[in-house]
Amino acid sequence: MVNTEMPIPSEEEQQRSQLCKQMIADEIHRNNRPISFERYMQLCLYAEKIGYYESASEIFGSKGDFTTSPERSNFFAIAFAEHINKIKHQLGTFSIVEIGAGSGKFAADLIQAMNRNGCMPERYYIVEKSAALRQRQKLCLSGLQSECDIEWLEDLTTPIDCAVVIANEVLDALPVKLISIEDNNLLERCVTLDDSGDLQFVNIPADDSLSKAMLERLPKSVLGATGERYECDVNMLLDNFIEKIASFVNQGIFFYIDYGYARSEYYHEQRSMGTLICHYRHVANEQPLLWPGLQDISCNIDFTALAEASARCGLNINSYSTQAHFLLASNALEKVITHNQDAMTLEQQSEIKRLMMPAEMGERFQVVVLTKNIEFASNQFTSRDMLHRL
């Protein structure tokens, strides 16, 4: 069950949300038909100046809406630095490409940890869609630009010879389509306006490409069921996203970290409400039409779809594991304990535990490691590979 006791947004936030809602309503009026949920999510998260990631408001950490692993502890970046250190000889000269860098904290921690290891990248590319977050990241990293050549890109358009690509909690922020299956009918859940001008869901028959995608993904037990309504979600943008990044990297390794499931679990007949989730000031809820532009809206990852998309664009799938097994395989814990334990506060120690505990972020978050034109042992990045589950 998710907590639905939403804190009330400030006057200023409510006004911003109203602008976002108006923009959505204008588009529905202009088109004279409902918009897909994918488009709704796109506008809520990324509309210029008023979308969730485009506004200047606090999003990350205890004062924001949610806390990602790198926001929780610099141990996350330290573990990455250790993994990279172990493969640096195979990589030769390499650049880091961080996609969706949030507050910039991961980049700052990673650059410092790599510097301590004497293993610096030729360049650190940050590929960030949000103009507001690019500004914020520049501020956060201003003190490190003399140590590391950092370049910001809105989109990856520069071919890179050898790259270590890292994307933590980025795929979950890609807009998704919502589906409802009622009496064997595949319907797309779209967004429209009711008589009083409020946003509401409306279901329309799924088009051919959406129907095809769902027939490939849903089990027979769901497709053939009668009576009960089944709702789910699908990321139709994933293929392009993975393909585009891969196409600009001549040789390299890609780390995608996110929360989600293998397909059999993702589209399980008992998961009948889908996996979309919203966050506002650390309160999780399932009401994406509430306060457009103020809430984070995200969706779990179908890791089987990620593996399929990767294989389609010629990437090799090295491993799939829990975040806990990925972090442990870096051997960073031993290093941190040997050098720092006495200097660490109890809170810092407990944050590291939270990254790894199964009931916290250790199992819910998973890591897919992909490679292009370079090979690494499959047990290099995890002590427990779960590739067979995909």
Ligand SMILES: C[S@@+](CC[C@H](N)C(=O)[O-])C[C@H]1O[C@@H](n2cnc3c(N)ncnc32)[C@H](O)[C@@H]1O
């Ligand atoms: C949930 S936040 C995660 C931030 C950070 N990686 C972390 O772990 O704290 C998602 C980030 O991805 C960015 N983003 C979303 N879609 C993107 C895209 N297509 N290209 C680049 N960045 C994107 C957002 O603007 C934001 O910085």
